[in-house]
Amino acid sequence: MSLLFSIVCNDNFIFTVALVLVNSIIISHLSFYMEYHCPRCSSEDVLDKGEVIYCPQCNLHFAKDSLNSDIDDKNILSVEEMDEFLDLFEDLKDNKKVRHFGKYLDDDTDS
Numbered sequence: 554m555s556l557l558f559s560i561v562c563n564d565n566f567i568f569t570v571a572l573v574l575v576n577s578i579i580i581s582h583l584s585f586y587m588e589y590h591c592p593r594c595s596s597e598d599v600l601d602k603g604e605v606i607y608c609p610q611c612n613l614h615f616a617k618d619s620l621n622s623d624i625d626d627k628n629i630l631s632v633e634e635m636d637e638f639l640d641l642f643e644d645l646k647d648n649k650k651v652r653h654f655g656k657y658l659d660d661d662t663d664s
Contacts, residue, residue, distance in 0.1 A: 592626035596611075613633055614633065615632065
């Protein structure tokens with residue numbers, strides 16, 4: 554009888570541990586979905602990635618600092634857009650590109 558009792562208890566223990574693991578996985582997965590929304594498409598199905606959120610619909614990342622500010626959603630740049638903008642300034646380190654940019658500005662003001 555004690556052997557049967559220990560088998561039943563062990564099965565219940567394993568079942569309980571399995572339930573706890575499944576619940577912790579589900580809860581940790583759901584904790585990625587926060588109160589943030591995507592400023593581009595307004596989706597609330599965004600993933601919390603620490604300092605940024607990720608919108609799977611737009612495939613864009615947004616800094617939480619921007620989302621927590623008073624900036625209107627339409628004016629918030631994604632991390633990818635900010636990187637592209639900053640890359641423009643990296644290009645200006647090349648003198649040839651600076652001259653080309655200056656020529657472009659001169660042509661634009663002449664017309």
